[in-house]
Amino acid sequence: MKTKPEEKIFAQNKLKTVVLFAVALAFVALGIWMFVAVDSRPKMPSAFIKGTALTAIVFFGLAAVLIFIQFFDDKPALILNEKGIYNNTNFTANQTIPWNEIIEIETAQIKRSFILLVYVAEPNNYIQEKKGFKKVLMQLNHKTYSTPLSITTQNIKCTFNELTADLQNWLEWAKDQREKA
16 A cells, blocks of 8 residues: 655746746847848848747747746645645646546656646546636647646756656555555
C-alpha cells in the first residue's frame, strides 16, 4: 500500500514572468519598428513586412497582456493534494483535475521548454466548461496534443525533475486508491 504523499504547493516564478513580459514587449516594439521603418526602405515588399509587423504586434501584445495579468495573480501555480492537481500555470487552466479522471501525464518539449500533457477520460467536459477565447485555446490544444489540459512548467518555482517526481508519487498513490476501491 502506497502512503499518501505530502501536499505540494508550487508558487509562481515571478522573475520568469517579468522576463517573459519584457521579451513580449520587445517583440511588440520590434513589430512597431518594422511597421514604421518599411516605408523608408523602397526595395522591401512593404505589404508583407507590414503584415508580419502587425501579426507580431497583435500576438505579442496579447501575450504581454496575459503575462501582465498573471504577474498579479497571487494564487499558487500548482497544488498537488488528495483532491487532484490544481493547475494555475497557464491562461486556460485555473481548475482542479481530480486524480480519478487522469489517465496519463506525458512530457512534451517545445524548443527548450517543457509542458506536461494531462490526459483525462472525458476531455470534452473540460473544454465545455470554458467560454470564449479560453475554449478556443483548449480546443486547439486538444487538436494538437489529444488533450485540452496542460501544465506549463516554465513559470513554476521548482525544477522540472522535482515536479515530475512529485507528480509520479501522487499518480502512484491515486492508482493505489482506485485499486483498493
